[in-house]
Amino acid sequence: MNYKIAVIKGDGIGPEIVDEATKVLDVIGEKYGHTFTYTNVLMGGCAIDATGVPLPDETVKICKESDSVLLGAVGGPKWDTLPGHLRPEKGLLGIRSALGLYANLRPAVLYAPLKDACMLKPETVKGGLDILIVRELTGGIYFGERGRRQGKNGEEAYDTECYSVPEIERIARVAFETARKRKKKLASVDKANVLESSRLWREVIHRMAKEYPDVECRDVLVDNAAMQLVRDPAQFDVIVTSNMFGDILSDEASMITGSIGMLPSASLGEGKLGLYEPTHGSAPDIAGQGKANPIATIISAGMMLRYAFDLQAEADAIDTAVLAVLEKGLRTPDIAGVGGQKTLTTTEMGDAIRAELRA
Ligand SMILES: NC(=O)c1ccc[n+]([C@@H]2O[C@H](COP(=O)([O-])OP(=O)(O)OC[C@H]3O[C@@H](n4cnc5c(N)ncnc54)[C@H](O)[C@@H]3O)[C@@H](O)[C@H]2O)c1
Numbered sequence: 001m002n003y004k005i006a007v008i009k010g011d012g013i014g015p016e017i018v019d020e021a022t023k024v025l026d027v028i029g030e031k032y033g034h035t036f037t038y039t040n041v042l043m044g045g046c047a048i049d050a051t052g053v054p055l056p057d058e059t060v061k062i063c064k065e066s067d068s069v070l071l072g073a074v075g076g077p078k079w080d081t082l083p084g085h086l087r088p089e090k091g092l093l094g095i096r097s098a099l100g101l102y103a104n105l106r107p108a109v110l111y112a113p114l115k116d117a118c119m120l121k122p123e124t125v126k127g128g129l130d131i132l133i134v135r136e137l138t139g140g141i142y143f144g145e146r147g148r149r150q151g152k153n154g155e156e157a158y159d160t161e162c163y164s165v166p167e168i169e170r171i172a173r174v175a176f177e178t179a180r181k182r183k184k185k186l187a188s189v190d191k192a193n194v195l196e197s198s199r200l201w202r203e204v205i206h207r208m209a210k211e212y213p214d215v216e217c218r219d220v221l222v223d224n225a226a227m228q229l230v231r232d233p234a235q236f237d238v239i240v241t242s243n244m245f246g247d248i249l250s251d252e253a254s255m256i257t258g259s260i261g262m263l264p265s266a267s268l269g270e271g272k273l274g275l276y277e278p279t280h281g282s283a284p285d286i287a288g289q290g291k292a293n294p295i296a297t298i299i300s301a302g303m304m305l306r307y308a309f310d311l312q313a314e315a316d317a318i319d320t321a322v323l324a325v326l327e328k329g330l331r332t333p334d335i336a337g338v339g340g341q342k343t344l345t346t347t348e349m350g351d352a353i354r355a356e357l358r359a
């Protein structure tokens with residue numbers, strides 16, 4: 001079968017890590033008899049440089065005509081002083097919104113061989129860790145009313161957090177359904193002691209919990225959740241939360257896995273079309289040096305096979321190959337831990353994973 005994939009390499013380390021992921025997909029294609037056809041499209045800083053805007057219409061059109069979208073990362077210091085509506089990040093928010101991708105699944109899994117790279121004490125993670133953050137992705141403060149105005153103390157700026165009942169219901173449904181297929185444990189993270197939008201969030205979650213009596217659902221305030229994630233992360237299975245809280249908690253959760261370079265994500269909507277991207281950014285500090293860990297992007301491509309194309313054996317093969325490489329002690333610098341062991345470059349790590357797949 002032929003699958004059409006729109007590829008957004010983006011900025012910084014984006015092109016380096018995406019190339020490793022598409023080469024992994026090609027090996028899967030050879031091995032299992034599929035063809036993956038890639039169409040490179042522009043978004044982010046590279047799109048601004050080439051076209052003047054962070055998300056050209058052509059990019060949205062090609063993404064919509066594709067079976068799936070693979071993204072590296074966008075942004076960098078070169079574009080940091082542009083006005084908000086022209087920043088690379090605006091392109092990312094725009095594509096998520098244009099494709100209706102309201103559910104962002106961010107799994108934080110601690111691979112057993114990486115226990116040493118995890119920042120937590122060994123006894124805290126001795127049973128392993130497998131958390132799924134379900135982040136609302138097209139609402140909240142990221143998309144609320146914003147602006148600047150003259151206040152009584154001169155210039156002021158504001159951003160607004162706003163959630164409607166249907167927006168909360170649809171992300172809650174994804175979370176409850178996902179929890180049902182896992183350990184049936186859901187933590188809904190909010191700030192209902194302060195924010196009205198969180199109080200509505202909580203009301204909707206409680207109402208929907210009645211439809212899922214088999215799922216144990218509890219509320220956790222976001223400040224406590226941030227603390228509990230490092231104190232005792234194993235208490236969590238599925239976490240559902242708003243756009244901004246999910247952004248912050250997923251970066252925090254990544255350190256449990258050893259590095260942000262290990263955390264994949266899938267952004268999904270009502271249809272089959274989704275966007276698959278690592279959780280991390282364009283890492284300008286290491287761009288072009290062969291130091292980036294491509295694993296988050298490679299596992300994101302695996303999530304694409306699983307969710308978009310229903311290719312379960314092929315997705316399992318990627319997960320198994322990544323685990324095998326880690327078991328052999330192969331490491332990019334971010335997961336090397338202390339001790340000065342020899343590390344692999346971005347391409348060498350991709351090569352090692354592809355060699356496992358071919359073995
Ligand atoms: N999805 C995205 O496109 C996305 C996500 C987050 C940040 N950003 C953008 O990326 C730019 C840089 O942001 P930042 O520095 O705050 O976050 P970042 O995630 O890019 O980097 C944070 C730190 O993690 C390291 N890191 C990130 N990915 C890595 C990888 N694969 N392998 C090894 N190390 C890795 C970086 O070297 C850096 O030290 C900003 O412009 C930001 O807006 C984009």
Ligand SMILES: CC(C)[C@H](C(=O)O)[C@@H](O)C(=O)O
Nearest residue numbers: 075089092093247279280281
């Ligand atoms: C770059 C930025 C817009 C983005 C977000 O906040 O959603 C990133 O941090 C992420 O986690 O995907």
Ligand SMILES: [Mg+2]
Nearest residue numbers: 247248251279
């Ligand atoms: Mg983020």
